[in-house]
Amino acid sequence: xRNFIYSSTARYIVSELIIMSYQDIIEEEQKSVIYIDNxxxxxxxxxxxxxxxxxxxxxxxxxxKEIKEEYVTHSSTVPPDKTLYRxxxxxxxxxxxxxxxxxxxxxxxxxxxxxxxxAKFFHSAxxxxxxxxxxxxxxxxxxxxKFFSLAYNVPDVKAGCLEVLLKKLHSVDLxxxxxxxxxxxxxxxxxxxxxxxxxxxxxxxxxIRLNSVIASPNILEELKKCLDLK
Numbered sequence: 001x002r003n004f005i006y007s008s009t010a011r012y013i014v015s016e017l018i019i020m021s022y023q024d025i026i027e028e029e030q031k032s033v034i035y036i037d038n039x040x041x042x043x044x045x046x047x048x049x050x051x052x053x054x055x056x057x058x059x060x061x062x063x064x065k066e067i068k069e070e071y072v073t074h075s076s077t078v079p080p081d082k083t084l085y086r087x088x089x090x091x092x093x094x095x096x097x098x099x100x101x102x103x104x105x106x107x108x109x110x111x112x113x114x115x116x117x118x119a120k121f122f123h124s125a126x127x128x129x130x131x132x133x134x135x136x137x138x139x140x141x142x143x144x145x146k147f148f149s150l151a152y153n154v155p156d157v158k159a160g161c162l163e164v165l166l167k168k169l170h171s172v173d174l175x176x177x178x179x180x181x182x183x184x185x186x187x188x189x190x191x192x193x194x195x196x197x198x199x200x201x202x203x204x205x206x207x208i209r210l211n212s213v214i215a216s217p218n219i220l221e222e223l224k225k226c227l228d229l230k
Contacts (some may be wrong), residue, residue, distance in 0.1 A: 024114060026101040032185035034119035035178070041094045042124050050091055054117065061100040061116035064088070090113060120189035123181060137166050148174070154227050156179060161226035169212050169219065176211045177204065
């Protein structure tokens with residue numbers, strides 16, 4: 001009887017044979033960054049039913065079988081096949097994932113779809129219509145005026161003045177973040193790496209705040225005038 005030695009080298013060779021048994025054909029191109037600006041898509045982006053899929057695909061394209069196998073690492077339960085397919089279709093409909101290509105097995109007629117995120121990094125920025133935006137800023141300005149009155153012992157901070165300042169800052173925010181995402185999409189995606197979406201969004205928010213200081217150097221003087229500070 002012949003004795004077989006199953007060494008690490010042998011395992012490597014077997015692994016290579018398995019890997020080479022199929023070919024992945026890429027038919028679409030993934031973007032580096034997509035700017036999400038509608039509420040419906042944002043709901044899917046933060047929904048716990050779909051988060052495991054989006055997290056799995058952060059690391060690269062996958063087949064349905066691979067998504068199902070890795071799902072358990074991001075959730076305590078794995079949905080039935082029909083439900084998982086439904087989740088994939090829902091994410092496709094809102095533009096968060098797409099069919100990246102197909103996996104063709106050598107010597108077989110069987111193929112598998114490859115699923116991918118439409119972008120390496122999703123940046124979320126909900127846009128509001130003018131009436132909703134004006135109402136929100138007006139309400140915030142009234143509350144902020146009371147905060148500043150307490151903090152600086154100012155009896156009457158004009159909410160209208162703060163409202164003008166907030167709108168100015170928001171304008172600078174949108175222009176600044178849009179510019180960097182449009183100019184450096186690949187670099188932004190590389191910087192983002194595999195961090196969770198919430199952490200990435202928090203970093204983007206801090207960038208917006210700090211960049212506003214640079215982009216609006218006179219904002220401090222305007223704020224002091226609103227507060228009637230010398």
